[in-house]
Amino acid sequence: MDNDNWIIDMLKEGAGMDGDSIKAAVKKKLDEFPSLTEGAALKMIATEKGITPIKKKLRISDINEDIKHLNIVAVVKRKFEPRKVMIKQTPSTISNMIIEDQTGIINVVVWDTKKVEQIQKEASEGDTISIVNAYTRKSMDGEHYEIHLGTGCAIKIIPKPNDDIRPVDNVNKIEKISGITDTQRRYIVGGFLVRLFTGGDIFITRCGICKKRVVGTCEVHGEKAISKTMLISGILDDGLSSIRISFFDKVADKLLSISKKDSLEDKLNDISFGIYNLEITGVPNKFNNVISLNVRDIKPASYLL
Numbered sequence: 033m034d035n036d037n038w039i040i041d042m043l044k045e046g047a048g049m050d051g052d053s054i055k056a057a058v059k060k061k062l063d064e065f066p067s068l069t070e071g072a073a074l075k076m077i078a079t080e081k082g083i084t085p086i087k088k089k090l091r092i093s094d095i096n097e098d099i100k101h102l103n104i105v106a107v108v109k110r111k112f113e114p115r116k117v118m119i120k121q122t123p124s125t126i127s128n129m130i131i132e133d134q135t136g137i138i139n140v141v142v143w144d145t146k147k148v149e150q151i152q153k154e155a156s157e158g159d160t161i162s163i164v165n166a167y168t169r170k171s172m173d174g175e176h177y178e179i180h181l182g183t184g185c186a187i188k189i190i191p192k193p194n195d196d197i198r199p200v201d202n203v204n205k206i207e208k209i210s211g212i213t214d215t216q217r218r219y220i221v222g223g224f225l226v227r228l229f230t231g232g233d234i235f236i237t238r239c240g241i242c243k244k245r246v247v248g249t250c251e252v253h254g255e256k257a258i259s260k261t262m263l264i265s266g267i268l269d270d271g272l273s274s275i276r277i278s279f280f281d282k283v284a285d286k287l288l289s290i291s292k293k294d295s296l297e298d299k300l301n302d303i304s305f306g307i308y309n310l311e312i313t314g315v316p317n318k319f320n321n322v323i324s325l326n327v328r329d330i331k332p333a334s335y336l337l
């Protein structure tokens with residue numbers, strides 16, 4: 033019942049109940065509906081007493097379950113460009129944000145077009161955002177939660193950080209995409225795959241010995257060394273800048289395995305949703321003075337951008 037203390041406090045404050053009468057009311061509910069949890073019983077009691085059982089003053093580190101009605105105040109750490117996606121065959125606009133408070137950092141997925149526009153127009157990095165009636169879902173890596181803003185929620189942007197929730201600076205290993213310059217070293221960057229180039233054939237022909245792309249056969253090593261290799265290219269965006277990235281062979285497989293869809297085509301379309309925050313380890317490649325990144329490893333990201 034420890035996790036439900038906030039509802040008990042609400043019942044005490046809002047409904048004038050004492051500990052004993054709350055216990056009795058919970059027991060009565062559980063007798064009536066044996067499959068209820070105590071928390072659900074408390075929420076039913078609160079609703080019957082005219083109290084909306086929304087947890088107040090929740091902090092990011094408290095978000096460790098599916099929450100249907102979430103209120104939270106945090107600081108906008110990173111705002112991403114909106115992008116067009118298909119949701120149930122309907123074109124739609126979504127965006128992402130990273131927000132933080134003193135207890136942590138969390139990804140926000142904005143599904144509601146009006147809120148996407150409001151955030152683009154009003155919010156800057158460092159602003160305070162107040163979110164009412166959002167919900168949470170597990171992220172792709174299954175280890176974090178994300179905040180989802182649908183049509184039922186409301187947001188308010190206050191154009192400066194609130195001192196009570198000012199985040200502490202966190203040191204992390206993730207570098208900015210704009211800092212990728214040295215082709216002699218590896219970089220670890222984070223961001224969203226905002227675009228995948230999946231229009232054409234994603235298999236290329238390469239010579240297994242000289243590793244070069246060839247047409248038909250390798251002039252040096254002949255046909256024996258020829259193999260088909262998967263190549264998926266895309267654009268990674270960390271909210272500040274973007275870079276073209278390429279996934280070959282096993283990393284391409286790993287990218288596709290992030291999607292829970294079955295067929296290759298479905299996977300490619302699923303990932304093009306661009307809602308997955310990814311951590312990419314890669315080696316820069318310079319061609320015609322344009323730098324791209326060859327991915328060596330990929331995983332659904334922690335939120336340390």
Ligand SMILES: [Zn+2]
Pocket residue numbers: 239240241242243244250251252253254257
């Ligand atoms: Zn060759």
